[in-house]
Amino acid sequence: MVEVVGTAPTSVMFITKFVYRHSWKTNTINIKLLVRDSINYFKMKLTPEQKQEIADQQAQKHETKRVTSIELEKILYEVLPVLDHGFVRVVDYMGDDSSIVQSARVSYGKGTKKVSTDEGLIKYLMRHWHSTPFEMCEIKYHVKLPIFIARQWIRHRTANINEYSARYSILEDEFYIPKTANLAKQSATNKQGRAQELDSNLAKKIIKILKEDAERNYNNYLWMLNEEEYEEYNNTREGLSRELARINLTLNTYTQWYWKVDLHNFMHFLSLRADNHSQLEIRAYADVLIELLKKWVPITYKA
Numbered sequence: 001m002v003e004v005v006g007t008a009p010t011s012v013m014f015i016t017k018f019v020y021r022h023s024w025k026t027n028t029i030n031i032k033l034l035v036r037d038s039i040n041y042f043k044m045k046l047t048p049e050q051k052q053e054i055a056d057q058q059a060q061k062h063e064t065k066r067v068t069s070i071e072l073e074k075i076l077y078e079v080l081p082v083l084d085h086g087f088v089r090v091v092d093y094m095g096d097d098s099s100i101v102q103s104a105r106v107s108y109g110k111g112t113k114k115v116s117t118d119e120g121l122i123k124y125l126m127r128h129w130h131s132t133p134f135e136m137c138e139i140k141y142h143v144k145l146p147i148f149i150a151r152q153w154i155r156h157r158t159a160n161i162n163e164y165s166a167r168y169s170i171l172e173d174e175f176y177i178p179k180t181a182n183l184a185k186q187s188a189t190n191k192q193g194r195a196q197e198l199d200s201n202l203a204k205k206i207i208k209i210l211k212e213d214a215e216r217n218y219n220n221y222l223w224m225l226n227e228e229e230y231e232e233y234n235n236t237r238e239g240l241s242r243e244l245a246r247i248n249l250t251l252n253t254y255t256q257w258y259w260k261v262d263l264h265n266f267m268h269f270l271s272l273r274a275d276n277h278s279q280l281e282i283r284a285y286a287d288v289l290i291e292l293l294k295k296w297v298p299i300t301y302k303a
Helices: 017-027 048-059 070-074 096-104 115-127 132-136 147-153 200-225 241-247 263-273 281-297 298-302
Strands: 001-007 080-084 086-094 137-144 158-161 184-186 195-196 255-264
Touching: 048 241, 070 195, 070 281, 086 096, 086 255, 086 281, 096 115, 096 132, 096 298, 115 147, 132 255, 137 147, 137 263, 137 281, 147 255, 147 281, 200 241, 255 263, 281 298
Parallel strands: none
Antiparallel strands: 001 158, 080 086, 086 137, 137 255, 158 255, 184 195
16 A cells, blocks of 8 residues: 655635536435445445444444534445445545634634524635635545546545555456446547447447456456466466556556545535536546535535
8 A cells, every 4th residue: 555645735726606516416416325234235346354344433433522524424434336336435534514614713612603604604715715714624535446537536636545556465356347328439529528329239349348358458467466366376487576467457447545635625626526527437426425525514515
């Protein structure tokens, strides 16, 4: 595991209320139907160690004098599915709406202010782009996502990330395969976008190629590693180092990381990645994250 620490510039412009609302409201999905034992809710592999870790975390009981978000506490540590094998989990957070107000007033505790007054102050802060009070709140996620989406995500360099390392460990044979309905031709007006849906027969052939390439490259990855756990392990030859064998994997292979970000930069991330112009696959993650934002800081979300 290697930590990649993001640089957090202090001059990032705060996004206006209009941009947020335009971006967020369009693609929001409903995650309320998730059952409590969401580990087995969809097509996703979790190691026995991960399952036990989640169970242990959910069984914890702590008393604290710090502010907590009631709605976020209800789904803390839960696995929320995204795409075919991905997920998002909230593993920790600091602060809530009152923390923003507290910072803005440079005061202690919640004081005697009413929620309506707090709501007015938060609206004022957003309207005038006073972003620093929002940086007093932080949240940490455990995310499982395809490598090609991770490379888009990490362009937002205002967070702390610790990613699963294929130099030290062997990646699982899990690959993102899009639905045929999501396969579209290249846009003629947007070099980084897609246009109309492909013909169904062509789409099926492409899906077949994606699956076969991912599986073939993964099998060659295991062959190059030639580790004892491999079914076709050959003790008469050396194996290639993990840091080199991984270069043969396809970009739709899943990776995992912990992502910690403050509220200001989190909202900036969502304003870009939940927008209709963003790639569908990363937008799927943004949609889930918006629902979590709503649970964490409902007054800020409404503002």
